[in-house]
Amino acid sequence: MLKRCSGCGVVLQDANETKPGYVKDLNHDLCLDCFNLKHYSKVNSVTIHTGDMPQIKEEALIVYVLSVNHLNLRLKYRLDRHFPNSPVILVINHIDTLEPSVNLNRMIERIRQEANKLQMKFVDVVPVSALQDKYVDVLMASIEHHQKQRNVYLVGFQNSGKSLLFKRIASHLNIETTVLSGKKPGLTLADFEIPFNQNKLVDTPGIYLPGSIASFLPYDSYKDLIIETRVKPKIYQLNEQQSLFFGGIFAVSYLDGGFKGIACYASPAMQIHRTKYDPTYEKFNQLQTTMKHTIIGVNFIKQTYRLQPNLAYELAISDVAMIHIKGKATIEVYLPETMRVTLEEALY
Template sequence: MTPSSSAVFRCSGCGIPLQTEHKDRPGYVPSSAKEREPAVCQRCFRIKNYNEASSVTVDQDEFLKLLGGIASTNSLVVHIVDLFDFEGSMISSLQRFVGHNEVLLVVNKIDLLPRVTNFNRLRNWVQKQAKENGLRVVDVVLCSAKRGTGFDRVVEAVGRLRGDRDVYVVGATNVGKSTLINRLISDYSDLHQELTVSRYPGTTLDAVHIPLDDGKHIVDTPGIVYESRLTEIIPREDLGAVLPDKPLKPLTYQLDEKQTLFFGALVRFDFVEGEHQSFTVYASSGIPIHRTKLERADELYENHKGVMLAPPNAEGLATLPAWTRHRLRIARGAKQDVFVSGLGWIKANSESGALIDVFAPRGIKVMLRDSMI
């Protein structure tokens, strides 16, 4: 059960090597259950007994090894992304791994958008962004795992598109993948039968094959960890402040050039150059925003980081990479968002153009995109 064991114990369900030390890692089994026959990891146990798929994660290299085998299959690939962190949760390299298999794009967390959102326009925006990221999709479905909104459409689309094929479900962490798989299991699988799952050929990954009534499988892949997302690197105790759990309340700031917005001590937004204009912030209400003059920004940060400028606190701040500056130029006439993965986005409301500097922890994805709303 431990790395020093002479024998390698494997889960009879998914084939992963079993271990008793790390609950959040693949292959975990409680010490009290390690002698049972057959031995199964906690994840397979919960799928079998509770119809519950858990979130097991792997790093990007391991995940890409798993994706490498999909092209040789005849499958439907369901890619789940987080609308709040769209570019941060999209697997931009997915197309080159799936071969000729079709991709259904499921966009979760639409419940976070303001109620006045035009969802037909949003769907068109998603299709355009996916195409620009090199992803060809056969269909797009908008849904909310939390509210249950749109899940009937997801199930219908999977049933319509998969035919007699297996279904691979892929996505980053915290995008709602497990919720979707649980729903698909309940709709397409007889849970009273013995659950037989197998390790994905040629890998040591915790990919679980969940049998369907027609003999095919839903293949639950681990969640990929992208450290380019703010939510992957901040202290766990700050996730509640950064991840919104109710509809966003846009905040609009009228700014002159040489003004700065601090998002706690996580991100700094400098309006460096441009005409007086407004910017609308779409971020969690748990992150306090402080406005100051650009000339005072450095001093304010040094004197108040981790205290007034929080989250994170001083201890948490010490665990984050140093800030990197991203210089972004919004062209005159363009309707664009300044997107910071894991934080949200800032919409430039004027079409007069602007020069923006964004400071974020090194490695975090910061970019301009066409306005979502």
């Protein structure tokens, strides 16, 4: 019988140190990656585990966990098509990273309105902070109310905080669980389950998001860029034809729209440099060698966005930065060709 790692669920093997699930001794319960993460907060493997939307064939209650860092992807998947017979609770995690002035009720109402236009219905929308154990009890009450003797599945993108939320719920139920959580995307590689209200609650592997920062930098280089605590936005008053360099990772240029304030949400570890716009980005390429966080050896491209007047936008770059700007404006992003970038109407 195959033995699985008690931390991530991968099948353990002692044949190849470079492949997932490696252990020196098959009597061990944790693979080498999980052992180093648990005891030394280190991640040796650079493997990115890809995973699609989980296949749940039974009628179940789906708890869709969405990080504040992924709000731009809130309607990426038609959940009603993936789970046509299953009700869905939307969980907005990491609310502890938001400013206290953010109106959560208004945000939730906006999301409901957007979903209704697509004929997607959430039976509930619950904001939580798994890290601070905030409103987890409210979510559990909602799950119990909507469960109706069904199994419950936690579904979400990688780095949505899904496994930490699973651990918090287990703690509320006085149940021990061995699943590990951390900043490395795709840490959970198999289903983990605990009893819940005469049925079961299942933590599923995270859905892979192409273009994440982990695709470009090793864990030790990007871990301090992932937003996990509240960050105060840096406000830049920009004239036309000015650029902001975010480390040696990407640049955002403000081309036209008059004098305008732009709010940047990023980790304090992110170096942001303001300079005059140069369409060749020669200065950016030169500064890359001096920046703490830098991406080299890949092809960079330019993408242009034209923002409409009277709308507030959020430009999200990979997992590391969100830029809020109110149109009318033209902006240009200079970034690695396969890095994820999205532009949507801002929710806050």
